[in-house]
Amino acid sequence: DSGVTQTPKHLITATGQRVTLRCSPRSGDLSVYWYQQSLDQGLQFLIQYYNGEERAKGNILERFSAQQFPDLHSELNLSSLELGDSALYFCASSERAWSTDTQYFGPGTRLTVL
């Protein structure tokens, strides 16, 4: 158990809909990262927050947005969903924001868009 929790575990929705994925980092960790893993693309970094502020942005679509709240939990919002958005979404956390920091991953949320 990494100490990172993600909800829900599974999510099934239809095209055009909007969903919110939630992540609680390990106690004491200030950074939260979001990744998307699909069969053809592998593990893709989406976005990082550090202590409530956006820190780094990866291959995140404009339809996707995220935020980190004062209690340090984070939410990833996916809107106007397409079939291609079906994937595993992982959240990770680390103590600080340095690239050398160990990242601890949650169990993931499996999103299925029908």
Added chain:
Amino acid sequence: DAKTTQPNSMESNEEEPVHLPCNHSTISGTDYIHWYRQLPSQGPEYVIHGLTSNVNNRMASLAIAEDRKSSTLILHRATLRDAAVYYCIPPGSGNTPLVFGKGTRLSVIA
């Protein structure tokens, strides 16, 4: 950003040592090499990281070449639980988070 090259897959017998290679010829002098693994149906987990010298922890050893253009993750005695995708990852520049490639899928045969 530095790039890495790993074999797509490797196979090992249970209880045997496993050497997982990684080439990172474009790595800079201050880049750490990180290794993560992803067990089936789980999120990635940290294995080990190092800068210049060899590193050991309870999970594995990391041997880094003197020119730092390659490294090898060593599992001393593979178990069935070690079957996973192993990612060799150099960090991006500055504060850029880790970039995961395709990794090496390790199969362990009983």
